Amino acid sequence: MIKLTTESQNEKNVSDLKQAIDTFQFIPGIWVNGKYLWLQNTMEKVIYDESLMLQVKHEQIHSKISLSSVHVSNHSDQTKPINLLAMHHFLNVSHDHLTFVSPVENHIFHHADEMVYLVNGFCNKSCIKEYSVVPLWSAFTDRIWSSIQKGNLKYQPMAKGPAASIFTMKMCIEPHQTLKMVTWTISGSNKSELLSLEKALLKKHTSISC
16 A cells, blocks of 8 residues: 555656646747747748748656757858747746746746746857846737847846746857757756756756856
8 A cells, every 4th residue: 555655646746747847838939130039839930031940849858857959040141140039937827936047057947836947058159148037928028128129138137926037049140051059947846956957967968068
């Protein structure tokens, strides 16, 4: 009976963790020439007037680690300055959420009930240049920008309640070139556990470096 209870509890813990991960959403986006768009409910997007194509892939590489990659291809004959965007937020709206940018670790953290989520990313042609945390109702509006023409985010380091975190990676993509941005979310019970899991992730996936 004890064994069955333990197995049942373990299954419940795994189920609860998977449900928590499933409710934490990653939404990629792109800024180019004073315009931006988010890839909601799609894994591929062609921006015809800019001759750009975006493709998104998701992997659950560990019970606590989700890895996503965004490929952007420039099919034009011109070099294009772009910002790749990464938004993360919870599907379920709760006032118990706390989202903040840690200037020490250069990471974003989402707190929800007993869970903590770490957000980070990498591109070998760039690095994270700007972070912001915005109320969820502002996330898909122009209010995330301090200058939409320059592609600069409005800096806000913390928000309590329903909120979305956003970071940008600035880069120039050459004609007929494809670049890749990788972003990951790690769930755990505290910051130390998350940083330890991230260290193991970066060691195993040597193509990722921060």
